[in-house]
Amino acid sequence: MPFVLYLLGLAVFAQGMSEFMLSGLIPDIARDLQVSVPAAGALTSAFAVGMVVGAPLMALLSRRWSRRTALLFFLTVFLLVHVAGALTTSYPLLLVTRVVAALANAGFLAVALSTAAALAPPGAKGRAASVLVGGITLACVAGVPGGALLGQLWGWRSAFWAVALLSVPALFAILARVPAGAGDASGTGVRAELRALRAPRAVLTLLLGALVNGATFCAFTYLAPLVTEVAGLGEGWVPGVLALFGAGAFLGSAAGGRLADRGPVGPLLAAGAVLSAGWVLFAVAAPHPVALPVLAFVQGVLSFAVGSALISRVLYEATGAPNLAGASATAAFNVGAALGPWLGGIAIAASLGYRSPPAVSAVLSALALVVAVAAARVGRPGAVVVEPTR
Incomplete structure (x- = not known):
């Protein structure tokens, strides 16, 4: 893989830490700002909604920019709003900063995914995308538990300052190492790209990715309680269990990239079935202090192996959308990241307890499996259809 992709992964690490670190900070934020735990959890959903809206919007906004200009702009905005978030004492204002940060994050990730697809060797788009997804999972391994630890030691605001500081070296790395024209899009028109994204296999891939990632973030958001x-x-x-989930996610994302490039139908469907069963077991066994950390690791592996494979497949299924393929993949990922915490919060607010989010995750992943199997049976396997590589 080109070395520049790993530099983009560094920036994605900081952004992934921001997106997911609230999983370990929700109780602290709720107490400090005097809001409920579901309301604090809504900060994660707000970020994800901003990602969903921002991915296509920012991709279109930056169509005529060089890749370096777009990446630098989005990362600078991302840094500045984290400074604002660290300083505010208002929940509504914090909510606004999360949305703006998400818009910047969405633009950055959409451009980065499109750049990765353009720079990847033939038949290696999934592995190229997995380098960026690896930045997100490394945030789960180190950044998210680190944010939780910072929150315990110095308060949740220190985690926001850490994200801002981590973004600084990434800015200089992009300026120094990303060529101004690296991965710039072709002259494909917007209408042509939208037609490519409306292809049945592309739509199905996006739907499955959203469902699987919704299941992931439904349980992950409420892992601390x-x-x-x-x-x-x-x-x-809490930091240790988050780290276990993140370690599993890192392994899973690496496997998911290869699965997207090479994997046959059977293994992906089998992994989806095990993933669904794992969430059921998670909900049942959560009260057992030994079982919960083990299951957090296992579900991290399975969730990101299946989820990142599906997201990476978008780069194959929407080759006619060089600008918007990365944006649509980002949007699908974050539709799930918004849907999951929201549904988990509804379950908790309905007095179903903190074991209800993994139960909701089981339903979402089972629904994805049913859709994938049904599609395969009618000859439209969508995201699980792969192109052989050498």
Whole structure:
């Protein structure tokens, strides 16, 4: 893989830390700003909604910019709004900063995914995308638990400052290492790109990716209260369990990239079936302090293996949309990231308890599996159809 992709992954790491670190900070934010836990969880959904809206919008806005200009602009905005978020004492204002940060994050990731697809060797788009997804999962391994630890030591605002500081070296790396014209889009018109994205296989791939990632973030967002309130473990366990989930996610994303490039139908469907069963087991076994950390790791592997494979497949299924393929993949990923915490919050607010989010995750992943199997049977396997590589 071109070295520049790893530099883009560094920036994605900072952004992934911002998007997911609230999983370990929700109780602290709720207490500090005097809001409910579901309201604090809505900050994650707000970020994801901003990503969904911002991905295509920002991709269209930056169509005529050089890749370097677009990446620098979006990352600078992202940095500045995190400074604002760290300083505010208002929940509504914090909510606004999350949306603006998400718009910038969406633009950055959409451009980065399109750049990765353009720079990847033939038949390696999935692996190229997995380098960027790896930045997100590394955020789960190190950034998210680190953010939770910072929150415990110095308050949740310190995690926001950390994200802002991490973005600074990425800015200089992009300026120094990303050529001004690297990965610039072709002259494909917007209408032609939209037609490519409306192809049945592309639509199905996006739907499946949204469902699987919705299941992932439904449980992940409320992992901290699962650890403390359900399993009865101390707050000191939260960073460790988040790290286990993140370690599994990192392994899963690497496998998912190869699965997107090479994987046959069977293994992906089998992984989806195990993923769904795993969420059921997670909901049942969450009160057991030994089982919960183990299942967090296993579900991290399965969730990101299946989810990142589906998201990476968009780069294959929408080759006629060189600008918007990355944006649509980003949007699908974050439709799930918005849907999951929202549904989990509804379940908690309905007095179903903190074990309800993984139960909702089981339903979402089972629905994705049913859709994928049904599509395969009628000859439209969508995201699970792959192109052989050498």
